[in-house]
Amino acid sequence: MTIQIVDWVQTGAMIGGGLSVGLAAIGAALGEGYTAGKASATLSYRPELAADVMKTMLIGQAVAETAGIFGLVVSLLILFSPTSGATMLTGWAYLAAGLSMGLSAIGCGVGSGFPSANACEGIGRQPAISGQLTTLMLIGSGVAQSTAIYGFLIALLLVYKSFPDTATVSAICSLLAAGIAMGLGGIGPGLGEGYAAGKAIGAAARNPETLGVMTRTMLVGQAVSESTGIYSLVVALLLVLRV
């Protein structure tokens, strides 16, 4: 049995494509399910707010779904890229792209679920400021998505970069390490920022006059929480660009 380079590339593409969409689906589905659960619990004691809560729930779920959609896009890109002219390293790059996108999307999907769920609960408490709560939710979950966007960026870089013909052990390991660094590094900030946004929305719904100071505190806290995600992005870029 002889294994051609094309077979290596296709194998990498199949595993990478599966990892990308499979792992990303975990986070997005958990976040959306948590949102739907809180929305149902809110409606059980405030059924008259069905329209507002449903609207916020759907917007929040759409944001949480973005991480899953990134995973799907990367998966399709990997699976349908041409194998002509590909080198052995391309197959490993596809595998690393799947890890980078899939793992980072887990944290961001779950993280975006916290603000959406607490926004639904908050509207049940303070229906008068449902617009402001939805805005705060969009800001908070948008920031929580940022590491999924870094993961998407690294995945695109890995898919479209051209590689040398000779595959050395250190080049293969560098590509895999870039995927692992960005993928795992995206989980923590995504979860942490989402938790912060969720608590901020819950607190703003209890005490609506603190909405302004709450937005500021939330953004400062999220910015610090983001730093390790940026370190991961830097390390991943260094690892990809040295090949």
Next chain:
Amino acid sequence: MDATGGEFAKGMAMLGAGIAMGLGAIGPGIGEGFAAGKACEAVGRRPEEAGLLTRTMLVGQAVSESTGIYSLVVALLLIFVV
């Protein structure tokens, strides 16, 4: 694909850098987010203490950040020195 000793060690150092930074970023990310969330909750209860609470949150997060910076330093050492 040739795997001489030095080349193999270089490859493992790169893999180590990726694992160090990837796993090292999980803890600070979650911990700092938790600190930020609880600070927001506290600001909601006592809005007049927002300045003090933000300061305390930032000091706590800075300490929590240290392991993330250690991971970054180790990852950079593994990439550039080994």
